[in-house]
Amino acid sequence: MTVVLALVLALLIGVVAGLRALTPPAVVAWGGALGWIDLDGTWAQFLTNPITLAVLTVLLVVELVTDQLPSTPPRTVTVQFAARLFTGAFAGAVLVTGALAAVKTGTIISGIGAGVIGAVLGTMGGYRARKALVERNGGKDLPVALVEDVLAVLGGFVVVFLASL
Known part of the structure; x- marks a missing residue:
């Protein structure tokens, strides 16, 4: 795999972080x-330790459930936004590390940067898209949120799988 392709995948896993913060570390x-x-x-x-894998999977499921609660703050508030930046950066670094056989420190830093940029795009784009879709759906948030959950989880797995090719 080329460095450029690995960085594109890091950007995409960052977009997933913008949709659901805990999905990228788990995937x-x-x-x-x-x-x-x-x-x-x-x-x-x-990350491949069974305990780590189990904890991250549970956290992903908890996030999917809590996202449906009316008391959950929007992804654009400072704490939520920062979490997405962090997990996007982390997952971008992991993805670049795992996708490239010879990883150099600069490449990992680039993976962090790509993950952060993707997280910003995913957070802002996801927020605006969900808001618009909920308005078009007569204010019903649940169907839109569930579709977003599926897109985030499946999209995350697709991005990681593409790193194997």
Whole structure:
């Protein structure tokens, strides 16, 4: 895989972070556990540990449930936005590390940058898209949120799988 393609995938996993903050860490962990990305012997190898994998999976499911609650703040508030930037950066770095055989520090930093940019795009774009779709749907948020959940989880797995090609 080329560095450019790995960085595009890091950007896309960042977009997923903008939709659902905890999905990218879970899907890159699963990608490592399934052998889609090679994390063995890297700084990110801990993600393939069954305990880490279980914790990240539970956190992903909890996020999917809590997103449906009316008390959940919008993704654009400072804490939510910062979490998306962090997880996008983290997952971007992991994805670049696992997708490229010879990873250099500069490439990991570029993966972090791509993940952050993707997270900004996903957060702002996802917020605006969801708001517009809810308005068109007569104010019904649940169907839109559920579709967004599916897009985030499936999209995250597709991005990580593409890193294996």
